[in-house]
Amino acid sequence: MTIPNIVGAGLIVIGAGLGIGRIGGQAMDAIARQPEASGKIQTAMLIAAALIEGIGFAALFAA
Amino acid sequence: MQNIISRKTICLLFLMVTTFSFAKEEKHEGEGDIKTEIKEYINHHLLDSHDFSLYSYTTDSGEHKYVGFPLPVILWDNGLKVFSSSKFHHGESVAEVNGDYYTLYHNKIYKTDAQGSIDLDDHHHPTNTKPLDFSVTKNVFTIFLVGLLMFVMFSRMAKKYKTGSLPRGMGRFLEPIILYIRDDIAVPNIGVKKYKRYMPYLLTVFFFIWIINLLGLTPLGVNVTNNIAVTLALALITYFLTTFTANKNYWGHIFWMPGVPTPMKIILAPIELLGTIIKPFSLMIRLYANITAGHIVLMSIIGLMFIFKNWLGSSLSFGLAFALSLLELLVAALQAYIFTMLSALYFGMAVEEHHDEH
Numbered sequence: 001m002t003i004p005n006i007v008g009a010g011l012i013v014i015g016a017g018l019g020i021g022r023i024g025g026q027a028m029d030a031i032a033r034q035p036e037a038s039g040k041i042q043t044a045m046l047i048a049a050a051l052i053e054g055i056g057f058a059a060l061f062a063a
Numbered sequence: 064m065q066n067i068i069s070r071k072t073i074c075l076l077f078l079m080v081t082t083f084s085f086a087k088e089e090k091h092e093g094e095g096d097i098k099t100e101i102k103e104y105i106n107h108h109l110l111d112s113h114d115f116s117l118y119s120y121t122t123d124s125g126e127h128k129y130v131g132f133p134l135p136v137i138l139w140d141n142g143l144k145v146f147s148s149s150k151f152h153h154g155e156s157v158a159e160v161n162g163d164y165y166t167l168y169h170n171k172i173y174k175t176d177a178q179g180s181i182d183l184d185d186h187h188h189p190t191n192t193k194p195l196d197f198s199v200t201k202n203v204f205t206i207f208l209v210g211l212l213m214f215v216m217f218s219r220m221a222k223k224y225k226t227g228s229l230p231r232g233m234g235r236f237l238e239p240i241i242l243y244i245r246d247d248i249a250v251p252n253i254g255v256k257k258y259k260r261y262m263p264y265l266l267t268v269f270f271f272i273w274i275i276n277l278l279g280l281t282p283l284g285v286n287v288t289n290n291i292a293v294t295l296a297l298a299l300i301t302y303f304l305t306t307f308t309a310n311k312n313y314w315g316h317i318f319w320m321p322g323v324p325t326p327m328k329i330i331l332a333p334i335e336l337l338g339t340i341i342k343p344f345s346l347m348i349r350l351y352a353n354i355t356a357g358h359i360v361l362m363s364i365i366g367l368m369f370i371f372k373n374w375l376g377s378s379l380s381f382g383l384a385f386a387l388s389l390l391e392l393l394v395a396a397l398q399a400y401i402f403t404m405l406s407a408l409y410f411g412m413a414v415e416e417h418h419d420e421h
Binding site for chain 1: 247345346348349352353397400401404405408
């Protein structure tokens with residue numbers, strides 16, 4: 001691992017963390033607003049989080 | 064609030080104390096040895112191997128003892144060659160088969176001479192010829208085992224439904240999960256009319272990934288889904304199923320996106336075509352990377368216990384390892400769920416009927 005690699009990996013983690021954090025937070029908001037739709041919201045949240053995670057991992061492998 | 068803050072301070076203090084003791088320990092002699100040993104152990108754990116060894120130890124006389132059993136090695140090298148992996152003695156000796164010599168180097172089989180010499184190039188890659196390896200390795204063995212387990216489990220379960228509609232035994236645990244996959248994964252994503260075709264695959268892939276991930280958390284030390292070849296095969300099945308069951312509407316959306324101007328259609332076609340490959344690719348990477356990362360982190364934290372060597376640090380890393388194991392239990396199920404979910408989503412895209420919004 002060289003320094004650019006480590007910095008890149010850190011940036012990826014920051015980006016992915018912000019993205020997934022935002023998804024989670026917004027899903028919480030949505031569930032608070034419409035508790036009866038929590039099942040559907042959770043599913044959509046997991047899919048979106050998984051997509052970001054996939055890109056994050058792909059970038060981590062490149063770094 | 065104050066309570067939380069004070070608790071946090073205590074945690075921080077604990078962490079600092081262990082860091083200091085860690086820094087002090089580092090100066091001791093032999094400390095570097097255990098670190099490289101742990102690193103090597105983790106790297107070894109992540110690789111596939113030609114024998115199923117549960118654990119190994121060194122006797123007082125300096126002899127390495129392995130507990131486990133060997134697996135068959137099947138090579139194609141000017142003809143089929145089958146022999147037991149016990150001939151390698153865990154990489155410590157050269158196997159001789161009908162006048163040809165083979166040796167293990169980083170768990171891969173290379174052709175060699177009677178002395179077992181390995182030539183390395185500038186990048187430390189061996190230049191010896193590699194025979195085609197069709198061996199039943201640890202991963203292959205585990206896949207067979209899980210396949211057999213699932214076959215016995217589910218065929219027994221299915222038989223019981225013939226005598227009555229109430230589930231019995233294992234069925235009581237598995238029926239809700241199967242119904243969940245049908246009602247919450249397959250039907251909403253694929254549609255009521257067409258979901259039945261895909262149910263066998265979705266159920267199989269869900270339980271396969273789940274069981275094999277759970278096996279990876281047992282002390283057996285198997286880790287199949289952190290082999291990228293296995294996840295590649297799983298993702299390829301999803302890809303082929305999507306491609307071969309897709310209807311006209313799906314291909315229409317890829318090559319000639321309806322409802323956009325013609326120049327845009329030309330730009331979109333290659334992007335959409337690339338998208339069909341990126342989807343299974345991300346399935347492959349996600350499963351592989353999640354399980355690999357989980358195993359590395361878990362084993363590093365377990366390894367920390369042996370580096371700290373004091374009651375505070377070791378018990379802290381023990382607690383951390385325990386908590387992380389619980390998290391890994393969740394990840395094992397979650398990754399199986401996400402793989403199934405996204406597969407269902409892709410199948411749904413492939414069989415979606417034409418509708419007028421576009």
